[in-house]
Amino acid sequence: MHFGPHLLLAALEGLVTSAVLALTALGLSLVFGVMRVVNVAHGEFFMLGAVLAWAISTAISGHPALGFLAALVIAPLIVGAIALIAERLVLRRLNYNPEATIVATIGMLYIIQQLALTFYGPEARPVEPPFSYRILLPWFGYSGYKLSVIAASALLLITTWLVLTRTKIGLIMRATQYDSETAQAFGIPVDRVYGGVFALGAMLAAIAAVLIVPISQAHYLMGQDPLLLSFIVVIIGGLGSLRGTVVAAVLIGLSDGIISMFFSPTLAKIIATLLVAMVLVFRPQGLFGTASR
Amino acid sequence: MSEASPAKAYALHLGVIALLLALSFVLPGYYHGLLARIMVLAVFAMGYNMLFGYAGLLSLGHAMFFGAGLYGAGLAIIQLGWSVPAAFAAGLGCGVVVSLIIGLLALRTTGVAFMIVTMMFAQVFYLLILYFATWTGGDQGQVVPQPARVLEFGATSLDLTNPTVRYMSALALFTIVLLITLAIVRSRYGRVLVAIRENEERTKMLGYDTFSNKLMAVVVSGAICAASGAAYALLFGYVGSSFASVQYSILPLLWVLLGGAATTLGPLLGTLFMYYVIDVTSGYTSAYLLIVGIALILLVLFFPKGILGTIRQRWLGWLP
Numbered sequence: 001m002h003f004g005p006h007l008l009l010a011a012l013e014g015l016v017t018s019a020v021l022a023l024t025a026l027g028l029s030l031v032f033g034v035m036r037v038v039n040v041a042h043g044e045f046f047m048l049g050a051v052l053a054w055a056i057s058t059a060i061s062g063h064p065a066l067g068f069l070a071a072l073v074i075a076p077l078i079v080g081a082i083a084l085i086a087e088r089l090v091l092r093r094l095n096y097n098p099e100a101t102i103v104a105t106i107g108m109l110y111i112i113q114q115l116a117l118t119f120y121g122p123e124a125r126p127v128e129p130p131f132s133y134r135i136l137l138p139w140f141g142y143s144g145y146k147l148s149v150i151a152a153s154a155l156l157l158i159t160t161w162l163v164l165t166r167t168k169i170g171l172i173m174r175a176t177q178y179d180s181e182t183a184q185a186f187g188i189p190v191d192r193v194y195g196g197v198f199a200l201g202a203m204l205a206a207i208a209a210v211l212i213v214p215i216s217q218a219h220y221l222m223g224q225d226p227l228l229l230s231f232i233v234v235i236i237g238g239l240g241s242l243r244g245t246v247v248a249a250v251l252i253g254l255s256d257g258i259i260s261m262f263f264s265p266t267l268a269k270i271i272a273t274l275l276v277a278m279v280l281v282f283r284p285q286g287l288f289g290t291a292s293r
Numbered sequence: 294m295s296e297a298s299p300a301k302a303y304a305l306h307l308g309v310i311a312l313l314l315a316l317s318f319v320l321p322g323y324y325h326g327l328l329a330r331i332m333v334l335a336v337f338a339m340g341y342n343m344l345f346g347y348a349g350l351l352s353l354g355h356a357m358f359f360g361a362g363l364y365g366a367g368l369a370i371i372q373l374g375w376s377v378p379a380a381f382a383a384g385l386g387c388g389v390v391v392s393l394i395i396g397l398l399a400l401r402t403t404g405v406a407f408m409i410v411t412m413m414f415a416q417v418f419y420l421l422i423l424y425f426a427t428w429t430g431g432d433q434g435q436v437v438p439q440p441a442r443v444l445e446f447g448a449t450s451l452d453l454t455n456p457t458v459r460y461m462s463a464l465a466l467f468t469i470v471l472l473i474t475l476a477i478v479r480s481r482y483g484r485v486l487v488a489i490r491e492n493e494e495r496t497k498m499l500g501y502d503t504f505s506n507k508l509m510a511v512v513v514s515g516a517i518c519a520a521s522g523a524a525y526a527l528l529f530g531y532v533g534s535s536f537a538s539v540q541y542s543i544l545p546l547l548w549v550l551l552g553g554a555a556t557t558l559g560p561l562l563g564t565l566f567m568y569y570v571i572d573v574t575s576g577y578t579s580a581y582l583l584i585v586g587i588a589l590i591l592l593v594l595f596f597p598k599g600i601l602g603t604i605r606q607r608w609l610g611w612l613p
Binding site: 038110117118228267269274282 | 398402416420594
């Protein structure tokens with residue numbers, strides 16, 4: 001294959017990564033933006049989504065699309081419920097103190113990971129894609145499912161954006177993010193908003209995982225990389241900024257796809273992590289964000 | 294805090310050291326080795342406590358400093374064939390250099406950003422170890438050969454693989470670091486750190502250069518952790534990348550939280566207690582990460598001050 005088509009393939013793979021990453025990072029960004037909580041267990045909610053998708057799709061017989069659709073609906077709901085319980089039982093009692101919540105979410109990370117290992121096992125298990133149509137390009141055939149992942153993610157991102165900017169729920173969330181005390185004074189149930197946002201963040205990660213699991217398999221350690229990449233995206237995009245998150249996700253996903261196709265993936269990760277740490281050190285508001293209040 | 298009774302505090306610390314010395318002659322083989330390991334790791338926790346407990350800086354990247362000491366000492370022996378004291382010095386030196394660089398960069402941030410930045414630098418350090426697998430051994434790790442782990446004093450030589458020598462070396466390191474920590478905590482400098490923890494703006498206003506004080510704390514903390522890492526490589530003879538992974542940044546935080554942040558003996562107590570819990574529960578389950586997770590959550594929810602912190606608050610106000 002020549003360089004051009006090779007690059008196109010790398011870019012397509014990168015876009016699939018970007019699509020999933022944007023959803024996952026959006027969840028992390030919402031939780032940080034509204035609640036000021038750094039959720040270290042976010043990657044584990046992603047993993048739970050994938051593992052549940054496997055469990056649901058194997059439990060349902062018949063056409064693979066049936067199981068997949070069921071997983072796409074049920075898995076995020078279960079993960080959201082788990083997140084809500086965790087938020088009510090732990091984070092709320094800590095008064096959302098930033099440092100205490102990081103320690104607590106690290107604890108959740110270990111608990112979820114270990115439970116997944118105990119009940120799901122150390123194997124990586126595949127989920128059958130709902131359809132296996134290949135789109136034939138002049139140089140190579142490309143999986144139609146992967147393209148549909150990009151479309152689905154774009155659709156979800158636009159929906160989230162519309163909800164945030166055009167609905168009353170979005171208004172309430174933005175008011176809470178802007179100034180939670182004043183929001184409380186105006187009769188907004190800040191406490192319930194926090195619970196809802198934490199569950200929503202986890203559900204976004206779970207949806208992203210269900211979408212990706214027919215491409216890469218479900219494994220109990222699969223939450224680590226999305227967590228780190230989501231951090232990178234959220235930091236580069238500016239904490240709490242939706243547009244910045246999407247732009248950064250496309251940027252990181254594309255460069256990750258292209259760099260790791262031509263260079264060693266470990267080296268790509270080293271460079272990316274180092275660059276992001278430097279961004280955080282020298283430009284803490286992110287590349288696209290405005291200075292924090 | 295501990296103004297009233299320095300004698301009591303010193304007596305307590307010397308008593309703990311004497312107790313550890315006495316235990317060396319009583320403990321059966323398995324626990325003897327385990328306690329030596331716990332003392333070395335307690336040094337790691339004491340280094341972490343220096344920064345987290347006293348200066349109030351929560352780092353999620355201390356595995357990098359432990360790893361700098363571990364690899365600095367281990368690779369000096371394996372790749373360069375250095376002697377034991379030179380290798381220990383190399384590990385310590387690596388820790389000082391790494392912590393100085395990281396401190397200069399990471400201290401530009403505060404709060405949550407500091408935690409994430411330290412975690413990311415530690416991740417880079419970890420990935421570098423995997424990337425340069427030809428020298429470091431990658432995720433397989435490397436064994437420090439037994440003949441190299443001998444301390445020569447002229448005619449006499451001490452074999453660090455001998456259980457008694459190993460225990461005494463670990464105890465010596467523990468004693469030195471414990472006394473250094475106690476001295477720092479009771480010094481003027483220690484009080485400046487606590488002042489920074491309690492209210493950085495006010496400390497700055499009183500004329501203290503908080504940045505260089507914090508940088509000093511990072512370097513002291515990094516050096517102590519590196520000393521622990523170097524001792525681990527020399528005494529237990531294994532250098533592996535898992536010691537630089539995120540998990541080894543979380544563990545000292547857990548030990549310190551459990552024992553009591555900003556208490557000199559808390560790190561030892563926390564490490565000891567956690568190992569004991571894992572040892573007891575390993576009979577029932579192999580899921581020790583589950584216990585670590587539950588312990589972390591219960592601690593921040595119900596005992597944010599840890600064991601010794603709670604004791605100090607309730608009964609013994611003079612505990613340093």
